[in-house]
Amino acid sequence: MQISFAIGQEAAKPEKLFLPDAEILFYPGFLETSEADSNFIQLVHETPWRHDSLKFAGKIVPVPRLQAWYGNKRSNYGYSGLALNPLPWTPLLTNLKEKVADCCQTEFNSVLLNYYRDGNDSVAWHSDDENELGEKPIIASLSLGTSRRFDLKHLNNKLPKSSCELSNGSLLVMGKGMQQFWKHQIPKQPGITTGRINLTFRKIVVSA
Numbered sequence: 001m002q003i004s005f006a007i008g009q010e011a012a013k014p015e016k017l018f019l020p021d022a023e024i025l026f027y028p029g030f031l032e033t034s035e036a037d038s039n040f041i042q043l044v045h046e047t048p049w050r051h052d053s054l055k056f057a058g059k060i061v062p063v064p065r066l067q068a069w070y071g072n073k074r075s076n077y078g079y080s081g082l083a084l085n086p087l088p089w090t091p092l093l094t095n096l097k098e099k100v101a102d103c104c105q106t107e108f109n110s111v112l113l114n115y116y117r118d119g120n121d122s123v124a125w126h127s128d129d130e131n132e133l134g135e136k137p138i139i140a141s142l143s144l145g146t147s148r149r150f151d152l153k154h155l156n157n158k159l160p161k162s163s164c165e166l167s168n169g170s171l172l173v174m175g176k177g178m179q180q181f182w183k184h185q186i187p188k189q190p191g192i193t194t195g196r197i198n199l200t201f202r203k204i205v206v207s208a
């Protein structure tokens with residue numbers, strides 16, 4: 001069975017998504033469309049996108065999207081054997097970080113940018129549960145450009161899967177329980193020919 005979230009169009013009002021064992025809020029119109037559009041274009045052009053490859057079962061596989069990692073000094077991050085050193089904050093990313101932090105009433109020291117060039121780009125099922133994110137991370141996910149489907153599944157496979165559309169300018173705040181009990185993915189949607197950028201603001205726990 002599949003349940004979908006009912007998503008309204010009202011700006012700056014969160015919708016609480018009801019998922020067992022997790023806190024998750026969705027702000028459909030977090031950014032005005034015109035601001036989201038211009039931020040998308042600026043980021044496509046000014047970001048030094050990297051196209052990494054990962055080793056899976058002895059094979060080198062290209063990551064199916066482009067990425068960039070920005071943050072405070074020493075907020076190094078890694079997943080699946082890939083080490084990312086942060087680029088310094090740009091004026092646009094600093095501005096977005098402050099807006100998102102204000103909304104979430106928390107601080108972030110880094111942001112991962114994913115650029116899905118079209119519907120063939122994706123991110124596979126995973127939880128953001130790396131040690132450097134701490135035990136109960138708050139991860140705030142800002143979407144720019146073409147809407148993409150975001151799927152969620154509980155680690156207990158008996159619960160129904162959920163999904164929602166991450167639209168241009170929307171903010172999804174994943175809180176307590178999300179990385180511990182749920183996995184998420186952006187599936188491939190081959191009919192989509194236009195791009196999307198996602199920014200996940202995170203707080204890396206920097207050891208002393």
Ligand SMILES: O=C(O)CCC(=O)C(=O)O
Pocket residue numbers: 112114123128141150166184186198200
């Ligand atoms: O693109 C998205 O909405 C999700 C990205 C994601 O899950 C990640 O970078 O960990």
Ligand SMILES: [Mn+2]
Pocket residue numbers: 126127128184
């Ligand atoms: Mn993730």
